Amino acid sequence: MRSLTMHLKIAIIILFALGIAIIGYQIFVLKTPLTESEVDNLWTIDAKINFEVSGNKPVNIEFYIPPKSGDYSVSNELFLASGYGQNITSQKFNRLVTWSARSVSGQQTLFYRLNLTKRFSDEIENSEKGDLWRAPIAVAGPEKEAVERLVKDIRSKSANVSTFITTTINTINDSTNSDVQLLLNNKNSLENKVKAIELILSQAYIPIQQAHTLVLNQSTNQTPTLWIRSYIEANKSVDNRDSSTNGGNGSWYYFNPINGSVGLPADQVVWWVGSGNIINVENGSKVRVNFSLDKSELTAINLAKLTAEGSSLTEYSFYTLPISTQLAYQIMLLIPFGVLIILLLRNVIGINTLGTFTPVLVALAFRETGLAFGVVFFSIIVFFGLLLRSYLEHLKLQMLPRLSIVLTFVVLLIIFVGLFSHKLGFEQGLSISLFPMVILTMTIERLSITWEERGANFALKVAIGTLITASIAYMVMGYQPLIYLVFTFPAILLLLIAFMLAMGRYRGYRLLELFRFKAMLK
Incomplete structure (x- = not known):
């Protein structure tokens, strides 16, 4: 027993430490934003290069571009030089792009565009160290x-x-x-x-x-x-x-x-370091470089996407998936939090629910209908379903035909309530067709059995407990900051598992039981 307890503690510690390490790496190293409302400035810089070539001559252009290290991170570089070969070389303090062509003539225009953002920079101006000493320049007279x-x-x-x-x-x-x-x-x-x-x-x-340097302001011809x-x-x-x-x-x-x-x-x-010119064009004349700068805001979602594109750890980030798949994964990732609510309400508070995970499924259905309309709709369907189930009980039908009839009746009720609510101007009725019909059918069946075995009073408590639990789970699973947090930092689920493992050995009183045994405590 002692070895089993130690094994459980080790598992909890490993999961907790692993989750914290991954989340910490995303926050402090990748600088992934913690909130969806966080924004950062994204600067787009366009460099337009113009020059002229007299006759058909080979051309070689060397143009300095910003280094990767620095207070601002360089991303999404775009080179537009049709008909030219291109090569990028890294020097000690600079980067140099070289364009070359065997034979060109007339007016030539080349473009270079990049995006700059400060969030994902190394916060170090340049990783290259400089010299501390130099020889004097010769001077006379x-x-x-x-x-x-x-x-x-x-x-x-x-x-x-x-x-x-x-x-x-x-x-x-x-x-x-x-x-x-x-x-x-x-x-x-x-x-x-x-x-x-x-x-x-x-x-x-x-x-x-x-x-x-370039000054980051919205300007042209800087x-x-x-x-x-x-x-x-x-x-x-x-x-x-x-x-x-x-x-x-x-x-x-x-x-x-x-x-x-x-x-x-x-x-x-x-932009570049040294006494040389920003551009050198072989066999070109009237060389001009015009800079245009524009600023936009990068939202937290796009910041997280930018992080996913730049790190091997987040290469399989959810932000790289198609949008439709992302929406489905958002729902899936919030289900464990709905389960956590059930765990706390059942094992700590002591609320009785209909089945173990039925409230989570009902809460998922509330996402389509809204909480208020969903509770009313759930109550109506279950009420009429119980009446039908009570009538079918008198007919002494077998379980499978009985469930089939109840399911068909639930479908008819859904259609009727949807049409009726639409006529009354409640557009939520158009989405209730997504309500899990099988879950409703099984809810009616199990609630009816509970009624027969433990009485109407207990069955009513179970139904109310299920609605309360589903409502709380719905509010937690629909909390937008939590959705963003879990979708961006999925390692939070490791912390959730560690907590559930710790709760697995809880044998204490439930809060509602303290009221139940209040007289005995006295």
């Missing part, structure tokens, strides 16, 4: 003296690598500084300022990268924004840096090259 003076001044105003970079940016944007104007050579473009910033930082052995970034170890001073090629516990820090602000805004996404 007056420029060298100007750089040395600038580095000395910036070093005195900074405490660590981050503040050194910020001070450098602010210094380069100071139009009154003569040393800065010498380096810029009266070319105050943003690209030239970034080159000057890189020159100064290289003298302090600080490596930086150019990062080109131009990428230039930022600089550096891989920095926490609280690392400029003078305490070695020549390691890769960082240890560092992070990427983004700097605005115009005002020195730190941190990439949440509405910006990195």
Whole structure:
């Protein structure tokens, strides 16, 4: 007996732990939404590429596309380049798509579209670590003296690598500084300022990268924004840096090259990294890239579908099934919760029902008719069915002919009530044909036997208990948040089985029995 109890406890623990593990994986790793009302922004970005080719020439196009890792997850990429071969390569910090054709001429148009959502990103800007040290850029003459003076001044105003970079940016944007104007050579473009910033930082052995971003707003013809970034170890001073090629516990820090602000805004996404152009076209001219962005809301259902498409665990998710099959599975998955209601009401509360699972079947029928109409309809059918069953009992018929007659009578009653309710304007009557006729027939038969064996009073209690249990089961099985939760996290059924196993050894009093034996307790 002790080994059996231990076996039961182990089974409960395993089922409970397995259910919690699967649900936790879906919530914390796959980031599946817990509620149906949850929504997330879905950004659609279109890149339109135009260029011209003079004569019939071979063409090779290299175009940067966003990396897979980052604050935003890339999904549903679409490439439209008719007549071109295509190849996607992953570089250290970028992805590059290459289109090629042997012979094209005239105006050419290519499209690239992708969807971005933040929910399923890795929450890590880039898994690739950056360099912590770089060799200085060679400089000579007056420029060298100007750089040395600038580095000395910036070093005195900074405490660590981050503040050194910020001070450098602010210094380069100071139009009154003569040393800065010498380096810029009266070319105050943003690209030239970034080159000057890189020159100064290289003298302090600080490596930086150019990062080109798009602002996530609903716009057309947007131009990428230039930022600089550096891989920095926490609280690392400029003078305490070695020549390691890769960082240890560092992070990427983004700097605005115009005002020195730190941190990439949440509405910006990195498109590519480096000083190269976003696109290079061999044998093409008048190259233009236009970006168009649009925002839509991704509902919890679609979020769950997106999760199912991106994970091997949820490859067999219910969301991959046809819609009609999904509706059927939703009903099936809620049946155990109806059974749970019966278990609690019978074993804990002590309510008597007609049969073990008859209330669940009645509750399923209520899904078609609605609760109020279903209770009235159930009562009418059972009442007249009992009258007929009582009459047939006097005829001393065998069980099979008797059940056949009752079933036929139930069919006639269903048809009559349906037509009558339709004439009265109750459209629910049109769906009562789905009410399980066999269940009604057996309910009438068993209720009649109970009446004969244990009296009318007990039979009435059983009928009322069945209706109460079916009504509660209907409300639980029809609770929309629960339907979404179980359909999205089917491992909840493992927790349900574990609870039912625990209830299997319950031998305590039922609540209604406490009232029954109240006098004895005194």
